[in-house]
Structure formats: structure tokens, C-alpha cells
Amino acid sequence: MKTGTGQPALLSQWTTWAPVVAVISLAAGWGRELPGFAVAILAVCLFAAVLAAVHHAEVVAVRVGEPFGSIVLAVAVTVIEVGLIVMLMIGGGDKAATYARDTVFAAVMITCNGIVGISLLVATLRNRIAVFNAEGSGGAVATGTALATLTLVLPTFTTGQPGAQFTGTQLAFAAVASLLLYGLFIGVQTVRHRDYFLPVRPDGSPCGPDEHAEPPTPAEAWWSLGLLLVALVGVVGNAKLISPSIERGVANAGLPSASVGVVIAMMVLLPETLAAVRAARNGRTQTSLNLAYGSAMASIGLTIPVIALATIWLPGPLILGEGPTNMVLLALTAVVSALTVVPGRATLLQGGVHLVLFAAFVFLSFSP
Structure with missing residues (x-):
């Protein structure tokens, strides 16, 4: 990644124009019935925007340092993801009641098993042992587990409302608790114990700045932050535009409707996946x-409060509680994640276990 080249050079780079083209294609296709070739063009624009988002996220990360760089990408993706959920729920339909639950659970499984698994796989294939900070990662797993249980498991067992949903008071409590927990974690991560979330060397000492990247100027960092947001709008918006084609393909194949959410979540989380893999390849x-x-915590800590507020004017129920299969997968993920991060070191085995859990989630989503 080259930085420090100045704004004129930035204007000639494809990473500058890919987000703009993605948003233009989004505006051109919005609200229209798209033929097959148009869907293919949108798919190309989507993946170009994904690659551009990864580039700009890295520029911002180099400028602000860890863990702020990771937070920028996670929160940016989640904010736009929340907007997409609300927009889908406003559209109504029989499936609207479970949109938030399905999207959040898919995000948790993709991040905690898919992204963690492939990152550990890449890191251990190159360096045999992946080293990280147990205190920071352990706190993240504990917070994420508490958030997921509070919002996705408890509604199945409460009795105030029929079905797997909270009463209004219970939903308000879950929303406030989720926001407070996420805010507390961000405070610990960025202020009180920031050193717990910095990359470490095999001997346990903190890594310095990435030696392969020149620090960008403040103007370049702000430029990349703006283009990152534009790219993420293009990613999520184009994912929504091509989702009807995915839904038709799923329906024609006789697959369950929940599998659509898995496909969309994978596309939306592509920027974070690529950024995580690149960091793992560089020993971070x-x-x-x-x-x-x-990303897992942001998906819960930001989505649930916003959806809870949106239920004031959104029609229909809000079903958050998961069924037995997904609760088992969530419990298994929590246990395996804790065992992975506690030693502060991981091998190829841990990466393989997480990837198998991710494969089980995807398989059971398509074949429940």
C-alpha cells in the first residue's frame, strides 16, 4: 500500500473511482427490474467497491493506529448494515419480523468463525503459531457472548409475549444494555487498556507500526475515510439490488429463505474479511x-438499539429469539472461541475448528 502520493495521484487511482462508480450504478439501478446483464455489472461494481473499501480502511488504520483502524471499518460497515435492515423491514412482508435476527446471527457466525478461522489459518500457515493478546481478545469474546445471549437467546425463553420475542419493556432493556456494553468495550479498547488490543510479536512484545506502509498525510486519511464510506454504501446498496436475483435463485433451488440472509451478509462483510486476512498474512x-x-459486537450493540427504536413506527412483530439449532451453534462458538483466545497463541488446529463451525452454519442454513 502506497501513501503520501498526494491528491492528484489519488484521483488517478482505481481505488478512488471504484466507490464512485459503484454508487452511480446503485443510483442507476435503484427501484428498477434488472435484467441478467445488469445484475452481472452490479456484481462487478460490488466486488470492486469491496477491494477499494479494504484499501481505504488500511490507509485510515495506518494513520490512526490500532485498534482505532479496526473500529472505523467495523462501525462503518455496521451502520450501513443497520440502515439496510431497517429499509428491508419498512418494505414489510412476512419475512420482515426475522430480518434483524437472521442478519445479526449470520454476522456473528461469519465474524467469530469464518473471519477468525481463515485469519488463524493464514497466520499459522505462514508462521506456524499465531500470537495475539489474550487479555484483549478474551474480553472481546466475553462481551460478544453476553450480547448475543442477551439479544438472541433470552427472547426464546421469556413469557411476556407469545413466540420468540420481547415485550416492549424487555426490548428497551436489551437495547440499552447492548449499547452500554458495546460503549464500555470501546472505552476499554481505546482508552483504559488500549495496549491489550495491539498486535504482538512471538515474544509478547508489541509490534511497531507496519513497516510496509508509509504514514499517510492527514488530508489523505480524510480522503480515504470519505471514500471508505462511499465504498461501503456501494457494497451494501448493490448487495440489496442483486438480492432479488439471489432470492429467485434460492427459491428456484428449493432452499430455505434464511439462506438469502447468509449470502447477503457474506457480501457485506467482505471488506472486513479481506482486511483481516491481509493483517494475518502480515503477522498481525x-x-x-x-x-x-x-464487527460481531457492533452488529449487536448498534443494530438492536436502532431496531428497538424503529419498532415504534415499523409494523408487525420483531422476532429475535433463535431456534434450537442456532442456539447450539452459538453456544459451541462461545466455548470454542474462549478456548482459542485464552492461551494467547493458536495453531492450525484452532483455525480449522472455527472453519468447520462456520461450514456447519452455512450448511445448516441451506439444509436445515
């Missing part, structure tokens, strides 16, 4: 874990 496993667990 802690950055990969910051991205993965930070």
Missing part, C-alpha cells in the same frame, strides 16, 4: 481478531 493476528470480534 491481533488486528484480525479486533476486526472479527469488533
Whole structure:
């Protein structure tokens, strides 16, 4: 990654124009019935925007340092993801009641098993042992587990409302508790114990700045932050535009409707996945874990409060409680994640276990 080249050079780079083209294609296709070739063009624009988002996120990360760089990408993706959920719920339909639950659970499984698993795999294939900070990663796993249980498991067992949903008071409590827990974690991560979330060397000493990247100027960092947001709008918006084609393909194949959410969540989380893999390849496993667990917590800690507020004017019920299969997967993920991060070191085995859990989630989503 080259930085420090100045704004004129930035204007000639494809990473500058890819987000703009993605948003233009989004505006051109919005609200229209798209033929097959248009869907293919949107898919190309989507993946170009993903690659551009990863580049600009890295520029911002180099400028602000860890763990702030990971937070920027995680929160940016989640804010736009929340907007997409609300927009889908406003559209109504029989599936609207479970949109928030399905999206949040898919994000948790993708980040905590998919991104963590592939990051550990890449790190251990190159260095045999992946080293990270147990205190920071352990705190992230504990917070994420508490958030997921509070919002996705408890509604199945409460009795105030029929079905797997909270009463209004219970939903308000869960929303406030989620926001407070996420805010507390961010405070610990960025202020009180920031050193717990910095990449470490095999001997346990903190890594210095990435020697392969020249620090960008403040103007370049702000430029990249703006283009990052534009790219993420293009990613999520184009994912929504091509989702009807995915839904038709799923329906024609006789697959369950919940599998659509899995496909969309994978596309939306592509920027974080690529950024995490690149960090792991460079021996900065802690950055990969910051991205993965930070995204999982942001998906819950930001989505649930916003959806709870949106239920004031959104029609229909809000079903948050998971069924037995997903609760088992969530419990298994929590246990395995805790065992992975406690030693502060991981091997190829831990990466493989997480990837198998991720594969089980994807398989059971398509074949429940």
C-alpha cells in the first residue's frame, strides 16, 4: 500500500473511482427490474467497491493506529448494515419480523468463525503459531457472548409475549444494555487498556507500526475515510439490488429463505474479511481478531438499539429469539472461541475448528 502520493495521484487511482462508480450504478439501478446483464455489472461494481473499501480502511488504520483502524471499518460497515435492515423491514412482508435476527446471527457466525478461522489459518500457515493478546481478545469474546445471549437467546425463553420475542419493556432493556456494553468495550479498547488490543510479536512484545506502509498525510486519511464510506454504501446498496436475483435463485433451488440472509451478509462483510486476512498474512493476528470480534459486537450493540427504536413506527412483530439449532451453534462458538483466545497463541488446529463451525452454519442454513 502506497501513501503520501498526494491528491492528484489519488484521483488517478482505481481505488478512488471504484466507490464512485459503484454508487452511480446503485443510483442507476435503484427501484428498477434488472435484467441478467445488469445484475452481472452490479456484481462487478460490488466486488470492486469491496477491494477499494479494504484499501481505504488500511490507509485510515495506518494513520490512526490500532485498534482505532479496526473500529472505523467495523462501525462503518455496521451502520450501513443497520440502515439496510431497517429499509428491508419498512418494505414489510412476512419475512420482515426475522430480518434483524437472521442478519445479526449470520454476522456473528461469519465474524467469530469464518473471519477468525481463515485469519488463524493464514497466520499459522505462514508462521506456524499465531500470537495475539489474550487479555484483549478474551474480553472481546466475553462481551460478544453476553450480547448475543442477551439479544438472541433470552427472547426464546421469556413469557411476556407469545413466540420468540420481547415485550416492549424487555426490548428497551436489551437495547440499552447492548449499547452500554458495546460503549464500555470501546472505552476499554481505546482508552483504559488500549495496549491489550495491539498486535504482538512471538515474544509478547508489541509490534511497531507496519513497516510496509508509509504514514499517510492527514488530508489523505480524510480522503480515504470519505471514500471508505462511499465504498461501503456501494457494497451494501448493490448487495440489496442483486438480492432479488439471489432470492429467485434460492427459491428456484428449493432452499430455505434464511439462506438469502447468509449470502447477503457474506457480501457485506467482505471488506472486513479481506482486511483481516491481509493483517494475518502480515503477522498481525491481533488486528484480525479486533476486526472479527469488533464487527460481531457492533452488529449487536448498534443494530438492536436502532431496531428497538424503529419498532415504534415499523409494523408487525420483531422476532429475535433463535431456534434450537442456532442456539447450539452459538453456544459451541462461545466455548470454542474462549478456548482459542485464552492461551494467547493458536495453531492450525484452532483455525480449522472455527472453519468447520462456520461450514456447519452455512450448511445448516441451506439444509436445515
